[in-house]
Amino acid sequence: MWHAVIWLAAALVLASAEVLSGEFVLLMLGGGALAAGVGAVLGLDVVGSALVFVIASVLLVFAVRPPLRRRLDRATANAGALHSNALIGKTAVVVSRVDDHNGQVKIGGDLWTARPLEAGHTIEVGQTVIVMKISGATALVVPED
Known part of the structure; x- marks a missing residue:
């Protein structure tokens, strides 16, 4: 036993x-x-x-x-x-200025690191953006027109 x-x-x-x-x-x-x-x-x-x-x-x-x-x-x-893939095309709100080096957006309640899709652009806090691509843990965004 x-x-x-x-x-x-x-x-x-x-x-x-x-x-x-x-x-x-x-x-x-x-x-x-x-x-x-x-x-x-x-x-x-x-x-x-x-x-x-x-x-x-x-x-x-x-x-x-x-x-x-x-x-x-x-x-x-x-x-x-x-x-x-579900995030592509979604709108987000910029919570920390988005430029080539740093930035954050809120996508559906989740905070994501973000960069502008086109280098050299800056997106200010409060602007609405569209998620165009996800690269690792970073959302590549463009301003909503």
Whole structure:
């Protein structure tokens, strides 16, 4: 029964360590350790628990992890692109003078670093602008006519 506690502790440690890696390998190994811990609680000896760990871990790493990674990668890629693209064409209000070196605008309640779309232009506080492009975390804007 002592090995059940070790397997369950290992499952907790591996699942917690997954937060640092983000690759889902440690989470899958944690799932294998959890399965081994449950097996130990149900009466498996150390060798049986180790066998359950290996089989469960291999199945999780090769059967569950790939679709999970694809789904996460797809969701992550879409989230950033959708948010940035949704801002193009929106109006914003200048809250800090916008020039080639600094400036801020408020877009839908969010504060963004801003630069004029065309170098050399200055846009004063209070003016309404249109977001033409997003470059990283900076909105490139033009004054609204």
